Amino acid sequence: MSLIEVTGLVKTFERRQAPWGRPRLIRAVDRVSFAIGEGETLGLVGESGSGKTTTVRCLLRLIEPTAGSFLFRGEQVFGLPASRMRALRRDLQMIFQDPDSSLNPRMTAGGIVEEGLVIHGIGSPADRRARVRELFEWVGLDAGMAGRLPHELSGGQRQRVGIARALALAPAVLVADEPVSALDVSIQAQVVNVLMDLQQRLGLTLLLVAHDLRLVRHLCSRIAVMYRGRIVETGRAGAVFHAPAHPYTRALISAMPDPDPGSQPPRIRYDAAGFDPEAELGEVAPGHWAATSAARQ
Amino acid sequence: MNDDRAPLLEVRGLTTEFVSERTGVRRVVRAVDGVSFDIGCGEVLALAGESGSGKSVTALSVLRLVPPPGRIVSGSIRFEGRDLLTLDEGDLRRVRGARIGFVFQEPMTALNPVFTVGDQIAEALEVHGAARGAAARARAVELLDMVRIPEPARRARDFPHQLSGGMRQRVLIAAAMACRPPLVMADEPTTALDATIQADILDLLVAMRRELGLSLLLITHDLGIVARVADRVAVMYAGRIVETGPAPGVLAFPRHPYTRGLLASLPGRVPGTRLEAIPGAVPDLAALPPGCAFAPRCPDRFDACDGSRPDAYAVSPGHTARCFLHGGAAR
Known part of the structure; x- marks a missing residue:
């Protein structure tokens, strides 16, 4: 049994062109299924609007899914009462994309990181302060910044406070939605190292949502590529990266700018008109699946 | 590029400061510190750096659009034979947009939401006296076609919110051109x-550069x-260009520890x-060390680094690095 098993996840939104208009149903997430084993790292890649963020928000029930099943340690998460969900969230922690809106502007950085420990009644005040110092060090923040308010920190420092907060309760699963895209390149690498250290030290299971294929390739053992609400390709990171089977994955990989002179692959373009939302995932190589017409045959 | 011709843009010793006073303490932040570079005709120069490195302020300084309390304190900016720093505001307006186009990061905020994109491009042409009325609108459609917007005549009548982010950025490029x-x-x-x-827009910029020179x-x-x-490429750190040279050479054989670290x-x-993360954080520009600004984070730091600011030393033809590893009295 996998730690995380998602089956047939669907999330539809109603959208009206005008308040009096007829609602149109938009399938942001369309029959998405994947599993993550204990200590495994899965990267969910895709461009804006692909449904990757909506997928993880459904898993944490920050928004309610329309259909599907999510088993966490064999327990059905969708439909759990709020009280049980609160307890579960200790094990399922999230790092958000936008540090500006996800931190309480009136709490100090130290208070934000400590809050989860207080709520769950963990440790004495002295233990908690020591824990906060340790977390600050992990994410590369000076201990002296614990007394600062979010607006007194840089965007990068704020994001690191968000990461420290997510780690405070030593969760089993860390869901990270674009955790480094707001950071400077030299700082990104520090945070990537922190995530790798934690993953190894704590045996953390990581679900990483990112548009940066290279980041996902670096951190994750497996990749799932999303396009228009569907997973169009999934497999071991190296296989998806070096032998992409879906035309969209090929286009995405060829679009990534490569700083290594001369190693930029030629552009491959993907025609959205050729996308078949009904194409099922088929195994193109052992453990490597793609929703291509060829794979269906 | 052509050595016998003067470069199109020649920036020398450009220094831009932001002065702020809080609780009686005067803080001077030198966002751009003695920056020099050339751009030849038909050449693409990249200013690369992290946030706070001074790359955007450098560009704004070239256009003399630095927002107060920032001001250019010294240097020269020769463009088409004139020093932009000594032009009066009227002459400068004839340079901005007409002789130097610009494209910003946020395609939504740079466009006016209540006018059609065709009208906005036509307005740019009218302001600079390039075309008027129906001729300007026809030219706007041509420009939209040039930036590969499908059905340009129809798209010209669209408002910004009707276009995708990529299409809006194409409109801004059309306006800049x-x-x-x-x-x-x-x-x-x-x-x-x-x-x-992103790759489409980069391909478009490369094509525009080739087609229009x-x-x-x-x-x-x-x-x-x-x-x-x-x-x-010119790599910036803490307001200075720390390494510059041909892009393939700098990327394949970076000589400044900061470029290598990046x-x-x-x-x-x-x-x-x-x-191999670079330790520490980008320095506070108001409290830079007396020596090399990168020294506190540098893996190759030695005695000379803390004494004075390194000059730009040549490491190969057209490739310089502002680092004592490559010259200076210490070695």
């Missing part, structure tokens, strides 16, 4: 866009974009390994 300026400055033109759209000053934090588009910190080269 409206008066056929010889130089276009683009500040992170693809940062807000998805990878495939224009020069491009590209500001970016992404060394991948530098490799894709630029002929030469390249080494990119993920994906050897998956699953620790990245």
